[in-house]
Amino acid sequence: MQPREFFIEDRLEKYRTNSFCNLGESGLSNYTLGEILDQLSISPSELSKIPLDDSPNQGSEELRNEIAKLYGQEVSSSNVLVTTGTSEALYIYFHLLLKKNDQVSLLWPAFQALYEIPMMLGARIHKVESGFADLFEKSNRLAIINHPHNPSGTNLLDSDWELIESFCKNNNSLEFLFDEHYRFLDFAADMTRSGALLCANCSATGSITKCFGVVGLKIGWLIAREDLIQKARSFKDYLTHTVNPISEFLACKILQNRQTIIAPIKERIQDNIHYFQSKLSSLKSIEHFLAPDSGLVSFPKLKGGILSEEYADRLYENTGVFVLPGINFETDGYIRIGFGEVTERFREGINRWVAWESK
Ligand SMILES: Cc1ncc(COP(=O)(O)O)c(C=O)c1O
Structure with missing residues (x-):
């Protein structure tokens, strides 16, 4: 059998670079090479x-x-x-x-x-x-x-x-x-x-x-x-x-150096999770959310009848917030949210999402 298209990759490819707030990603927002070298105390000449x-x-x-x-x-x-x-x-x-x-x-x-x-x-x-x-x-x-x-x-x-x-x-x-x-x-x-x-x-x-x-x-x-x-x-x-x-x-x-590098990353992800939880009651389309106890993604359930792709498209068009529709995991009625976005953009994205849901 030939492999089918890789559903999540196709969507990520389309939106990951253009979205204002990328919650579709399953990874941390990436560092620049310079930022990683600084954290590791490596000089550019050592790298060269x-x-x-x-x-x-x-x-x-x-x-x-x-x-x-x-x-x-x-x-x-x-x-x-x-x-x-x-x-x-x-x-x-x-x-x-x-x-x-x-x-x-x-x-x-x-x-x-x-x-x-x-x-x-x-x-x-x-x-x-x-x-x-x-x-x-x-x-x-x-x-x-x-x-x-x-x-x-x-x-x-x-x-x-x-x-x-x-x-x-x-x-x-x-x-x-x-x-x-x-x-x-x-x-x-x-x-x-x-x-x-x-x-x-x-x-x-x-x-x-x-x-x-x-x-x-x-x-x-x-x-x-x-x-x-x-x-x-x-x-x-x-x-x-x-x-x-x-x-x-x-x-x-x-x-x-993993322990030094991972500590602020865990802090950022948990901070984003807590912020999301604090706004959850205003996100009326979400029926159930289980905060992740590890990793940086979650798969909240949408209220009955909401189609995940239609919801993700409308959210993106109206707010610039990108989430992955559950249909990309062949499971409709859910969305996947990532918590690895930089804090300010994460919070602004959630605020825009809340404002859009409240209209
Ligand atoms: C559960 C799981 N396994 C494997 C992979 C593939 O990893 P890589 O990007 O390192 O090839 C991913 C990527 O998101 C993943 O989430």
């Missing part, structure tokens, strides 16, 4: 010395070591493959694992790449709206767990982890993929717990791009058992082969 060589295909040892430190003792640099964005890691992983008619289950709604690429490979998708039992029972090959979850902003509970752990340990035939793109943005902890190598059949993907406001660096990774990483490294030779050495250098520095 980076050789524009190919880096090692698996990723530099230094960066893989930094990434491995984000996980438990089970993970070493040989379990890490550095990729061009998480998307490349997902693409490779699915191609290595899946074949026609394999059954794949995932939490629904979902980031489209998590099911579109498996579908392209002929896999059968089971969309699980609630309950982990279904996630495990409806699949014979792969269960995908995206946490913190895009688009809902929810995270796994301790009881979910207990269930996952006992299931992984008692089921060798099934593979588990934890998509942990938003792992650095846990408001109650340093980082969200990871499912990487919980058992040999557990893999995980991660990224610095959206959490740290450096989407253009395009650095992601795959964590898996060594034999799978070696196969994935070999597959990557047919795709991007190596990552950009400037991105690799900066990614390494960001991870070395």
